[in-house]
Every structure is written in structure tokens, then in C-alpha cells.
Amino acid sequence: MPSSVEARLAELGLTLVEPSAPAANYVPYVVSGSLVFVSGQISQDANGPIRGKLGADMDAEAGAAAARTCGLALIAQARAAAGGDLDRIKRVVKLLGLVNSTPDFTDQPKVVNGCSDLLVAAFGDRGRHARSAVGAPSLPLGAAVEIEGIFELG
Amino acid sequence: MPSSVEARLAELGLTLVEPSAPAANYVPYVVSGSLVFVSGQISQDANGPIRGKLGADMDAEAGAAAARTCGLALIAQARAAAGGDLDRIKRVVKLLGLVNSTPDFTDQPKVVNGCSDLLVAAFGDRGRHARSAVGAPSLPLGAAVEIEGIFELG
Amino acid sequence: MPSSVEARLAELGLTLVEPSAPAANYVPYVVSGSLVFVSGQISQDANGPIRGKLGADMDAEAGAAAARTCGLALIAQARAAAGGDLDRIKRVVKLLGLVNSTPDFTDQPKVVNGCSDLLVAAFGDRGRHARSAVGAPSLPLGAAVEIEGIFELG
Numbered sequence: 001m002p003s004s005v006e007a008r009l010a011e012l013g014l015t016l017v018e019p020s021a022p023a024a025n026y027v028p029y030v031v032s033g034s035l036v037f038v039s040g041q042i043s044q045d046a047n048g049p050i051r052g053k054l055g056a057d058m059d060a061e062a063g064a065a066a067a068r069t070c071g072l073a074l075i076a077q078a079r080a081a082a083g084g085d086l087d088r089i090k091r092v093v094k095l096l097g098l099v100n101s102t103p104d105f106t107d108q109p110k111v112v113n114g115c116s117d118l119l120v121a122a123f124g125d126r127g128r129h130a131r132s133a134v135g136a137p138s139l140p141l142g143a144a145v146e147i148e149g150i151f152e153l154g
Numbered sequence: 155m156p157s158s159v160e161a162r163l164a165e166l167g168l169t170l171v172e173p174s175a176p177a178a179n180y181v182p183y184v185v186s187g188s189l190v191f192v193s194g195q196i197s198q199d200a201n202g203p204i205r206g207k208l209g210a211d212m213d214a215e216a217g218a219a220a221a222r223t224c225g226l227a228l229i230a231q232a233r234a235a236a237g238g239d240l241d242r243i244k245r246v247v248k249l250l251g252l253v254n255s256t257p258d259f260t261d262q263p264k265v266v267n268g269c270s271d272l273l274v275a276a277f278g279d280r281g282r283h284a285r286s287a288v289g290a291p292s293l294p295l296g297a298a299v300e301i302e303g304i305f306e307l308g
Numbered sequence: 309m310p311s312s313v314e315a316r317l318a319e320l321g322l323t324l325v326e327p328s329a330p331a332a333n334y335v336p337y338v339v340s341g342s343l344v345f346v347s348g349q350i351s352q353d354a355n356g357p358i359r360g361k362l363g364a365d366m367d368a369e370a371g372a373a374a375a376r377t378c379g380l381a382l383i384a385q386a387r388a389a390a391g392g393d394l395d396r397i398k399r400v401v402k403l404l405g406l407v408n409s410t411p412d413f414t415d416q417p418k419v420v421n422g423c424s425d426l427l428v429a430a431f432g433d434r435g436r437h438a439r440s441a442v443g444a445p446s447l448p449l450g451a452a453v454e455i456e457g458i459f460e461l462g
């Protein structure tokens with residue numbers, strides 16, 4: 001039976017994919033006490049990385065759509081950390097959102113909202129989180145956005 | 155009765171303002187166990203954001219003054235998280251300080267010291283924290299500095 | 309008697325130096341509950357900071373070597389936090405790796421692998437960690453890499 005979180009995602013037309021494991025000496029998440037630390041998730045869809053630089057070749061709306069895919073990946077990792085049951089996630093604690101930006105792009109919050117809004121749509125009030133949204137001059141694979149997250153297990 | 159932390163701030167001529175809530179799907183802080191995760195606070199004063207780019211139109215001293223306003227905002231959020239009583243803050247745990255920088259500005263630590271020094275002035279030894287100070291190509295609203303923090307509740 | 313971690317480092321020809329204390333109002337690490345938050349460690353060796361900008365004057369291989377020195381410094385700080393006994397470190401929890409990058413450098417993961425690989429060489433499976441690897445336009449002292457870490461005490 002899907003969790004209530006996945007039911008809400010389904011209403012949005014979204015399904016979680018099985019997260020792939022990193023091909024290196026790090027892991028997608030680590031559980032320490034009740035906290036789940038999830039590795040930075042770059043913007044990507046079925047076609048691969050969503051590339052772009054805000055202020056140059058991508059606008060804030062497209063950036064928010066890219067950030068939303070980071071959110072979906074974070075939820076997929078949180079589900080794995082919770083043994084498959086997202087209803088065991090008590091709270092989304094914190095996000096650090098890095099937006100691939102030119103030196104004069106200043107709308108990082110609008111971009112990261114794409115992820116924040118998805119988390120609240122999926123988790124309701126327990127999806128509300130602390131966060132920082134900042135610029136980065138470049139990100140892995142040229143991704144538009146990378147977001148890491150901390151979740152709390154219930 | 156003001157906390158001893160606020161008494162020290164008053165000696166410095168500083169008062170905490172009531173922090174405003176973000177107008178988005180995130181919150182100023184989340185408490186998880188004994189940890190308080192405070193959202194990134196941009197440099198600002200009563201006139202709005204303190205904008206600037208270190209290495210271009212702002213020097214390290216002005217950057218440190220901007221970082222100090224981030225520190226004041228972090229303390230205000232910590233006070234709210236502690237139910238209004240800053241003496242319940244056992245420790246400032248960690249800061250991540252992002253400094254709006256040109257590619258050749260390398261004095262990020264001097265800038266973030268403006269925040270670190272304020273925290274130690276306010277909290278004494280329990281204000282000493284782990285931290286990272288790094289450059290960012292751009293920050294929300296063109297702010298000169300953004301700093302997020304983790305505090306521990308006693 | 310050296311810890312098993314230090315024995316593994318010795319096999320790699322590496323020894324930990326006594327970490328120096330920051331000359332400012334922050335500290336190298338803070339222990340909160342079972343978590344150790346270690347301040348950002350810049351790339352450096354016996355000759356001082358390892359400077360460079362990836363995409364300009366340093367390639368990914370040299371960047372990975374620089375990141376490895378960040379890893380060695382993180383382990384030295386973790387040892388101090390564990391009262392000198394690295395076998396008390398239960399787990400490396402998380403890294404945030406910032407790579408001094410031009411706007412078109414996108415191999416931050418290869419660079420930060422220099423640190424991740426060392427941690428797994430030193431700690432074995434408990435060295436596997438969550439992480440983010442991102443670009444920064446500039447770092448303190450012109451360092452090529454800065455990495456902060458969270459460890460768990462056993």
C-alpha cells in the first residue's frame with residue numbers, strides 16, 4: 001500500500017523512481033540517530049541532467065521546474081532511508097539549494113521554491129523546512145540546480 | 155526580564171527585532187531533537203538588503219559589517235526557536251557563511267568574522283562554533299552575505 | 309597504540325598532523341550529542357595552502373589530490389573530537405565539498421572524490437558518507453578546495 005505521501009504525489013501525476021546508487025565512495029544518504037542526511041541531488045529527468053545557468057540560458061520558471069526534480073529525488077532517497085515507507089518521515093528539516101548562476105542572477109529563492117513547494121505538496125505541514133538558497137558558479141554535469149536535504153525519522 | 159544574551163547585545167547597542175516569516179513554503183527554523191536549524195539569513199538592516207559583491211564594490215570591512223547583520227538575524231531566529239529565552243541556547247554549533255564574491259576575492263573569513271565575533275560577544279564561550287566561509291557568485295536580492303546556522307537547545 | 313584508522317593511513321604513507329586552532333572566534337569542531345561538526349578545511353600541505361581554480365589553472369586530478377589534503381585535515385579534527393581515538397568514530401556522516409571553479413567546470417565530483425576515497429581507505433565501510441560537491445567562485449586564501457564534514461561518535 002502506498003504511503004499517504006505517495007498518494008499525494010500520484011495526485012500530482014508524479015511517481016518516485018528507484019534512486020540509483022552513486023558510482024563512488026559516497027552513498028545517497030546516511031541515517032544518524034533520527035536524522036537522515038541526503039546527498040546533493042542534481043536536477044535531472046528521464047533524459048538525464050537538466051542543464052542550465054540562471055541569468056544566462058535559463059529563466060527562474062524553468063529553474064523552478066528543475067529544482068522540482070531535485071525534490072522528487074530527495075523524496076525517493078528519503079523513502080529508501082525510511083525502509084520504503086514515507087509516512088515514517090516525521091519532518092523535512094532543512095534544504096541547502098545551490099543554483100547554477102551568473103554573477104548578476106539574484107532570484108535563487110524563486111528557483112528553489114520549485115523544490116520547497118513540492119515537499120509541502122507531498123508532506124503537508126511536516127514538509128515545511130528551514131533552507132538556504134544560494135548561487136553557485138557551476139555544478140556537476142552542468143546541472144541547473146543541486147539540493148541536499150536533512151529529514152527526520154519518526 | 156531579558157536574557158543575559160540580550161543584556162550583552164544591549165551593551166553593544168543592539169536590539170533584536172521580531173523576525174519576519176518567509177513568504178514561501180519554508181520556515182525560519184526547524185527544531186529537531188536538541189538542534190535548531192536556522193534558514194540562511196541575508197545581510198539586511200532597517201533599509202532593506204545590504205547589497206554588494208566583495209572584490210568589486212565592497213571591501214572586507216564593509217562585508218564584515220554586513221555579516222554582523224546576518225548574525226543578529228540568526229540570534230533573533232534562535233530566540234524564537236527557544237521560546238523567547240536565549241539563555242536556553244546551550245551552544246552555537248555551526249555556521250555556513252556564503253560571501254558574494256568575485257572570482258579573485260579570497261578574504262571570506264574576514265567577512266564572516268563579523269558574524270562570528272557578534273555571536274561570541276553575545277553568547278560568550280558557548281557562542282564559539284564550527285564554521286565554513288566560502289564564496290558565492292551571487293546571492294538572493296544581491297545580498298553581500300548569507301549565513302545559515304545550527305544551534306543547540308539546553 | 310594507534311587506532312586501526314591511523315594504521316591504515318600509515319599503510320598509505322600518511323600521518324596526521326596536530327590540527328592548528330583557528331585564529332578567530334570559531335573553533336575547529338563542535339560536538340553536539342553524538343554528532344561532530346567539523347569546520348571547513350581548505351586544501352593545504354606542509355608548504356601552505358594548495359591554491360588553484362578548476363577549469364583555469366588546475367585539472368581534476370590535481371584537484372582530487374588537493375581534496376585529499378582536506379580529508380586528512382578532517383580526520384585530524386575528528387581524532388581531536390574523539391579524544392585522540394579514531395576508533396571511537398562510528399561513521400562519517402556527511403561532507404560538503406566546495407571546489408574553486410570557473411563557470412564552465414563541471415567535474416566537481418571527481419575532485420571531491422579525492423577526499424571521499426581517502427575517508428573510505430581510512431575508515432572502511434563506516435567511511436562511506438552522504439555528500440554534496442559543488443562549485444564556488446573563490447575560496448579563502450585562493451584554496452582549490454574547501455570541505456566541511458559531519459562525523460558520528462560511537
